[in-house]
Amino acid sequence: MATNDASTTNRLAVTFASCQTANRAALIGYLTAFDPDEEQSFERLCAACEGGLDVLELGVPFSDPTADGPVIQEAMVRALQSGATLDGVLRLAGRLRDRFADLPIVLFGYANPLLRRPIATVVELLENAGIDGLLVVDLPPEHNVELRQAAAARGISWVGLCAPTTPPARAARVMADATGFVYGVSLTGVTGSALDTNSPELRTYIDGLCTHAQTPVAIGFGIKHAEQVRALAPMVDGIVVGSELVRASLRSSDDLRAKVRELANACRRGD
Amino acid sequence: MNQPSKPPLPPSPQMLGSFGEFGGRYVSETLMPAVEQLAEQWPLAWQDPEFLREYNDILRDYVGRPSALTEAPRLAKALRASDPPRIFLKREDLNHTGAHKINNCIGQVLLARRLGKTRIIAETGAGQHGVATATACAYFGMPCVVYMGAEDVARQSLNVVRMRLLGAEVVPVHSGSATLKDAINAALRDWVASVRDTHYVIGSVMGPDPYPLMVRELQRVIGDEARAQMLKRTGKLPDTVVACVGGGSNAMGIFAAFVEDTSVDLVGIEATGEGVETARHAATMARGKLGIYHGMRSLVLQTDDGQLQEAHSISAGLDYPGIGPEHAHLRETGRAKYFGVSDTEALEAMQLLAQTEGIIPALESAHAIAGLKHVLALYPGQAPVILLNLSGRGDKDMHTVMGHLDPDALEMIGVREASGKKGTDGH
Numbered sequence: 001m002a003t004n005d006a007s008t009t010n011r012l013a014v015t016f017a018s019c020q021t022a023n024r025a026a027l028i029g030y031l032t033a034f035d036p037d038e039e040q041s042f043e044r045l046c047a048a049c050e051g052g053l054d055v056l057e058l059g060v061p062f063s064d065p066t067a068d069g070p071v072i073q074e075a076m077v078r079a080l081q082s083g084a085t086l087d088g089v090l091r092l093a094g095r096l097r098d099r100f101a102d103l104p105i106v107l108f109g110y111a112n113p114l115l116r117r118p119i120a121t122v123v124e125l126l127e128n129a130g131i132d133g134l135l136v137v138d139l140p141p142e143h144n145v146e147l148r149q150a151a152a153a154r155g156i157s158w159v160g161l162c163a164p165t166t167p168p169a170r171a172a173r174v175m176a177d178a179t180g181f182v183y184g185v186s187l188t189g190v191t192g193s194a195l196d197t198n199s200p201e202l203r204t205y206i207d208g209l210c211t212h213a214q215t216p217v218a219i220g221f222g223i224k225h226a227e228q229v230r231a232l233a234p235m236v237d238g239i240v241v242g243s244e245l246v247r248a249s250l251r252s253s254d255d256l257r258a259k260v261r262e263l264a265n266a267c268r269r270g271d
Numbered sequence: 272m273n274q275p276s277k278p279p280l281p282p283s284p285q286m287l288g289s290f291g292e293f294g295g296r297y298v299s300e301t302l303m304p305a306v307e308q309l310a311e312q313w314p315l316a317w318q319d320p321e322f323l324r325e326y327n328d329i330l331r332d333y334v335g336r337p338s339a340l341t342e343a344p345r346l347a348k349a350l351r352a353s354d355p356p357r358i359f360l361k362r363e364d365l366n367h368t369g370a371h372k373i374n375n376c377i378g379q380v381l382l383a384r385r386l387g388k389t390r391i392i393a394e395t396g397a398g399q400h401g402v403a404t405a406t407a408c409a410y411f412g413m414p415c416v417v418y419m420g421a422e423d424v425a426r427q428s429l430n431v432v433r434m435r436l437l438g439a440e441v442v443p444v445h446s447g448s449a450t451l452k453d454a455i456n457a458a459l460r461d462w463v464a465s466v467r468d469t470h471y472v473i474g475s476v477m478g479p480d481p482y483p484l485m486v487r488e489l490q491r492v493i494g495d496e497a498r499a500q501m502l503k504r505t506g507k508l509p510d511t512v513v514a515c516v517g518g519g520s521n522a523m524g525i526f527a528a529f530v531e532d533t534s535v536d537l538v539g540i541e542a543t544g545e546g547v548e549t550a551r552h553a554a555t556m557a558r559g560k561l562g563i564y565h566g567m568r569s570l571v572l573q574t575d576d577g578q579l580q581e582a583h584s585i586s587a588g589l590d591y592p593g594i595g596p597e598h599a600h601l602r603e604t605g606r607a608k609y610f611g612v613s614d615t616e617a618l619e620a621m622q623l624l625a626q627t628e629g630i631i632p633a634l635e636s637a638h639a640i641a642g643l644k645h646v647l648a649l650y651p652g653q654a655p656v657i658l659l660n661l662s663g664r665g666d667k668d669m670h671t672v673m674g675h676l677d678p679d680a681l682e683m684i685g686v687r688e689a690s691g692k693k694g695t696d697g698h
């Protein structure tokens with residue numbers, strides 16, 4: 001089993017540690033690569049990073065994203081129409097890596113586009129592009145061993161997904177697999193649904209994750225507003241915002257940068 | 272969360288009802304517990320005499336089983352005048368709602384009720400599975416939502432009206448190619464949000480384990496009946512069993528009873544649409560590559576970069592870029608053979624069966640009829656006995672075929688253009 005690589009060369013671990021020191025939750029921002037094309041996507045991604053993202057979750061477009069709501073689905077359609085490929089996404093990641101040397105980049109996606117090539121080839125490409133972590137929605141613990149271990153051998157962390165429906169025994173297995181962080185899906189639904197951060201069930205769920213996880217815990221799905229982020233920041237190590245950033249990016253890169261800045265500020269704990 | 276210090280690990284891929292390298296449970300974590308519950312509860316239900324009694328009673332008294340076995344001598348002669356084969360049609364077209372789909376729906380809605388689920392969702396392409404699910408839900412008094420690609424809503428409008436008349440909510444899906452694969456995506460998204468109280472009735476031998484296995488078992492009544500009927504009628508097993516293959520449920524249902532009979536050839540017929548060399552076909556066996564989609568690992572039409580491609584067939588029920596994992600396995604092991612049939616050949620076969628035997632097949636089933644020439648080629652100079660699964664009737668397709676087969680009828684009834692054809696813009 002891969003163990004959590006907490007060495008200082010691991011950008012994810014370093015980032016979570018420095019956020020902890022600064023008494024804030026890490027802001028993990030999702031954007032779909034190549035939305036709406038390579039150059040505009042690069043510009044938007046740069047704007048988001050400049051706005052203060054702690055971790056970038058870079059989405060690999062897929063024709064059939066069954067865990068995503070309409071906003072991210074449509075972003076993937078735009079990206080594919082402009083010719084997004086895995087190689088293109090990794091080229092984009094490489095450009096971001098050159099520009100933001102310390103930024104942890106987690107590749108988010110579905111199994112099929114990744115596994116078109118032999119696993120050994122894929123993880124080599126990921127490493128060369130400077131990818132720090134991998135989150136594959138449709139590779140549950142039953143199916144992720146090969147990719148997860150090959151990635152680990154190249155220093156690429158695995159992000160484990162837990163859902164509110166996950167029973168304790170499964171959650172333990174997900175947590176054992178996770179080396180980067182545990183991603184707690186906040187709600188029973190797709191990305192972009194509405195989330196009530198005041199619900200007692202959510203608090204109990206997050207408590208459970210934090211008690212048992214051996215890695216940082218991030219929470220995501222349905223987080224849009226600074227108030228939600230403020231409410232969650234004291235409870236978790238990271239907060240993932242996806243659909244709302246995609247939506248802001250559709251307005252302008254400046255709006256996106258401003259939105260990220262607002263959310264990043266809300267990540268501060270205290271008072 | 273109170274957990275044991277050493278929790279039991281989830282099952283390994285080998286235990287996930289895999290068919291060789293095909294199958295598995297490739298779903299997001301939110302759905303995993305529901306899929307596990309099904310995998311655990313389904314075998315218990317299937318061994319419970321009370322469950323089986325209720326299922327079989329409904330199939331008999333409501334669906335109208337056993338379905339007839341009809342010999343088709345004039346069709347046989349038309350196909351090969353000298354040494355004509357003997358062809359027997361398993362008449363799933365005579366089932367309530369007009370196709371084999373109802374066998375599966377009755378079983379799954381019964382199971383959903385047993386699991387305490389109170390809402391049913393389904394995807395549909397041709398509308399046959401949607402109609403069958405809506406029917407089962409009306410029968411059991413369950414609310415039903417059917418996702419259907421907007422393209423299919425347009426070309427199978429009659430079935431949309433049927434579903435709504437049966438009390439189901441039909442949700443047109445505009446995303447992606449707006450056909451069956453997108454309807455499946457939409458149903459999966461609903462299920463991700465509603466999984467606690469909702470059962471997803473998948474319409475074919477596809478999706479995450481245990482669906483491919485469960486749907487096969489719920490359709491094997493076709494094969495079990497046909498095997499007994501053939502033995503009674505001819506005193507022996509057929510030489511070949513033929514069926515059309517979309518996702519593959521009618522084929523797996525009839526194959527299931529013959530897989531162990533190694534003397535019986537199993538043949539599946541897929542849709543080559545406008546030709547496998549064009550971009551408009553649904554020939555997953557001929558052109559598909561291994562992929563992970565819709566919860567399973569199986570063959571699928573996809574780009575080199577792993578994006579699913581749109582399929583095309585004149586038959587909406589075969590218009591799917593994937594195929595059930597057990598079929599991929601049966602081909603890999605050589606136990607079954609697969610051939611392709613084009614839109615044009617299927618249309619001709621529909622006409623041939625109508626005029627030789629007085630049976631109008633569904634366009635899906637017409638592919639199996641057209642595929643008989645490939646079967647006969649396996650038996651040069653012999654007169655094989657062939658069992659063919661006539662999976663459904665053609666009423667639903669009249670709108671689609673009239674522009675192709677009978678332009679005069681269009682004029683007679685004053686329709687200017689058949690609206691059953693898929694748009695040419697590919698979207």
Ligand SMILES: Cc1ncc(COP(=O)(O)O)c(C=O)c1O
Pocket residue numbers: 370371372396397398399400474475476515516517518519520521522587588589633635636662663664
């Ligand atoms: C009459 C009929 N036959 C066949 C099919 C194809 O499905 P399968 O391959 O699962 O039998 C359909 C699907 O809608 C159908 O309606």
